[in-house]
Amino acid sequence: MDLLFKIFVEPFALMVxxxxxxxxxxxxxxxxxxxxxxxxxxxxxxxxxxxxxxFAQGIMVVxxxxxxxxxxxKGVPAVLALLLTIAVMFVLAVAVERVVLKxxxxxxxxxxxxxxxxxxxxLVGLGELIFGGEPxxxxxxxxxxxxxxxxxxxxxxxxxIQHIDVAxxxxxxxxxxxxxxFFSKTRIGRALRAVADSHKAALSVGISLDQIWxxxxxxxxxxALVTGIMWGARSDVSFALQIIALKALPVLILGGxxxxxxxxVGGLIIGVGEKIGEFYWGPLIGGGIETxxxxxxxxxxxxxxxQGLFGEKIIERI
Amino acid sequence: xxxxxxxxxxxxxxxxxxxxxxxPAIAQETxxxxxxxxxxxxxxxxxxxxxxxxxxxxxxxxxxxxxIGGVKLVIEECETGYDTKKGVECYEAVKSxxxxxxxxxxxxxxxxxxxxxxxxxIPILSMAYGLSAAADGNVFPWVFYPPAxxxxxxxxxxKHVAATEGGFDKLKGKTIGLIHLDAPYGxxxxxxxxxxxxxxxxxxxxxxxxxxxxxNQSSIWLNIRRDRPDWLYIQGWGAMNPTAVKEAAxxxxxxxRLVGVWFAGGEDDARAGxxxxxxxxxxxxxxxxxxxxxxxxxxxxxxxxxxxxxPKDKVGENYYNxxxxxxxxxxxxxxxxxxxxxxxxxxxxxxRRGLESLNIDEARLKELGLAGFAAPxxxxxxxxxxxxxxxIQQWDGTKWVRASDWIEPMRDKVRPMLEAAAKDYAEKNTGxxxxxxxxxxxx
Numbered sequence: 001m002d003l004l005f006k007i008f009v010e011p012f013a014l015m016v017x018x019x020x021x022x023x024x025x026x027x028x029x030x031x032x033x034x035x036x037x038x039x040x041x042x043x044x045x046x047x048x049x050x051x052x053x054x055f056a057q058g059i060m061v062v063x064x065x066x067x068x069x070x071x072x073x074k075g076v077p078a079v080l081a082l083l084l085t086i087a088v089m090f091v092l093a094v095a096v097e098r099v100v101l102k103x104x105x106x107x108x109x110x111x112x113x114x115x116x117x118x119x120x121x122x123l124v125g126l127g128e129l130i131f132g133g134e135p136x137x138x139x140x141x142x143x144x145x146x147x148x149x150x151x152x153x154x155x156x157x158x159x160x161i162q163h164i165d166v167a168x169x170x171x172x173x174x175x176x177x178x179x180x181x182f183f184s185k186t187r188i189g190r191a192l193r194a195v196a197d198s199h200k201a202a203l204s205v206g207i208s209l210d211q212i213w214x215x216x217x218x219x220x221x222x223x224a225l226v227t228g229i230m231w232g233a234r235s236d237v238s239f240a241l242q243i244i245a246l247k248a249l250p251v252l253i254l255g256g257x258x259x260x261x262x263x264x265v266g267g268l269i270i271g272v273g274e275k276i277g278e279f280y281w282g283p284l285i286g287g288g289i290e291t292x293x294x295x296x297x298x299x300x301x302x303x304x305x306x307q308g309l310f311g312e313k314i315i316e317r318i
Numbered sequence: 319x320x321x322x323x324x325x326x327x328x329x330x331x332x333x334x335x336x337x338x339x340x341x342p343a344i345a346q347e348t349x350x351x352x353x354x355x356x357x358x359x360x361x362x363x364x365x366x367x368x369x370x371x372x373x374x375x376x377x378x379x380x381x382x383x384x385x386i387g388g389v390k391l392v393i394e395e396c397e398t399g400y401d402t403k404k405g406v407e408c409y410e411a412v413k414s415x416x417x418x419x420x421x422x423x424x425x426x427x428x429x430x431x432x433x434x435x436x437x438x439x440i441p442i443l444s445m446a447y448g449l450s451a452a453a454d455g456n457v458f459p460w461v462f463y464p465p466a467x468x469x470x471x472x473x474x475x476x477k478h479v480a481a482t483e484g485g486f487d488k489l490k491g492k493t494i495g496l497i498h499l500d501a502p503y504g505x506x507x508x509x510x511x512x513x514x515x516x517x518x519x520x521x522x523x524x525x526x527x528x529x530x531x532x533x534n535q536s537s538i539w540l541n542i543r544r545d546r547p548d549w550l551y552i553q554g555w556g557a558m559n560p561t562a563v564k565e566a567a568x569x570x571x572x573x574x575r576l577v578g579v580w581f582a583g584g585e586d587d588a589r590a591g592x593x594x595x596x597x598x599x600x601x602x603x604x605x606x607x608x609x610x611x612x613x614x615x616x617x618x619x620x621x622x623x624x625x626x627x628x629p630k631d632k633v634g635e636n637y638y639n640x641x642x643x644x645x646x647x648x649x650x651x652x653x654x655x656x657x658x659x660x661x662x663x664x665x666x667x668x669x670r671r672g673l674e675s676l677n678i679d680e681a682r683l684k685e686l687g688l689a690g691f692a693a694p695x696x697x698x699x700x701x702x703x704x705x706x707x708x709x710i711q712q713w714d715g716t717k718w719v720r721a722s723d724w725i726e727p728m729r730d731k732v733r734p735m736l737e738a739a740a741k742d743y744a745e746k747n748t749g750x751x752x753x754x755x756x757x758x759x760x761x
Binding site for chain 1: 362533564
């Protein structure tokens, strides 16, 4: 009886009695969700273009952030370091296309997936060789990202809004909106969808696979850079950031692997869901439930929509 | 065919000739010291300075003194990535090379190697980490845990809390939180804190942080905001520490009530919090800074000669000095083994005896060029830790400064618990051998 009370009554009573805490939890969840959506977006872009789950997306986040901070440490002004990092991500996109993807055209997806494993370990080694393994501090101030916090007096309590979190939400939203427009309204976007449907068919109508892949990997590189800046600002820039990419998996399961809106909605549901779950129900079993709660949420959705919320329904004739 | 036979004959002759040649004298006149390190992966931020400190001190002994007792050390690192599985692989890889001891530098790896140590006759030096119960030398003759256990650390934290609050009786009704890595290392202080919570009537709250959420702690800090703990103790490692300090600063948690164990006290851990981290405290048992003759010798013989991976300005940082302290224990264990056995080239069994009778007093620290670097340390046959005193250091915004005198751990509380835990370990691990190793006098 006591357990039932703790599950079904106490959390809701706390929500009502301390609405400021509920508002804070929702805000943290939304911010977390936007950041998860950013990570997931990198996966979605590449999956849409090549049907490959890019295992290297996590290390791309680290590599981009380390390049930015590393260049700044060498004395390069922050804005120039940002531009140079974008250039490095472009070179990386071209190199991936030439060395990894091009030789594997029309190979089974699993081969391309394994190739991204190889790319991951290569980038880990290259990153450690160039930048070392020590953590670095993100140059938030130099990039004109806001610092500090505002305490809002709400519901008889305080809701603390970190300015960097607001910036993260704004930047991520703008980026997601721009990408959505770019890929749905432009020629390149249509070409990308054609490539995603069939490499051979796309080639037959004159779409250049090389160009599309470079554009998509470059875009995923930019997304990785923004992700690295925002996550790095919350902690530090180190190879530990790579693990954060695992958070994208439940988001992708939930939102679908091919949908940009899916990444956003999935990210927000997972972000808010895990924060609410951890905060109100976590203490019942000793805390630390958000690690697996995200997967439980995703699995619950999968029971009703196996293709995810916005994923393409695949019907195959037997 | 004839050519093939000729080649085969020549090869056979060459191999036979090579086998009959005596091995170079140098191969036998060395002492092999493997170092398990992690310069890569999510925990590299903490692992690199420690690895550098250990390597550089031992290298300095080779360069300055020609090794220990005239025998050069062969120093070999094995990269574990702080991954228990890889650590066990490292152990299997170095085992056949005759290591005089193993430094796992991970509680998870230590736990896996404890049952192997006695079988393979290779002592384990888990310096201020590992299984707290292993400090009982009567049950764990092959494991060494100087200068203090995690339970000692937790007890010193509680003494500091009590001293600040006005006595242990003032802890009743207070809430003390433990934010810890959700791994064997992070969970180590829990049994001791739970016992103390019952004894002194404080409310203990646990905040586990999964490895994949080390940099994603906002939920944890929401819980902390809800529970409003009066004090928080951090048992974190790697990226977890700077994130926790940063989150504490972001959420306005009073920094002078946030205390990290000695492995949550790196410069990078505090630096990440920016100005908001000022006031953060952590435990320590050795000095920070490079103003010691031994560290100056490291700079002169190793760093300046390009034989180190350490930038010169990082020599003397907290985790670097932690590595130096660890290497000093390694070296003194070997030196003591040479003294006890009269042998120059010692093996694992000899070094076990050397570690077990370790007694580094003020005079010896001065000889080592480490006067004032740390307090004397003594290990005995039954006490493999020594439960030595610890002090509190505080972040002043740019560096660690000493913020307390030496604080003795609650030995009277820790020791009985630890002995009971050791007994329990031996009973649960069927066939755990009774100690047969004789005891040497302290030297």
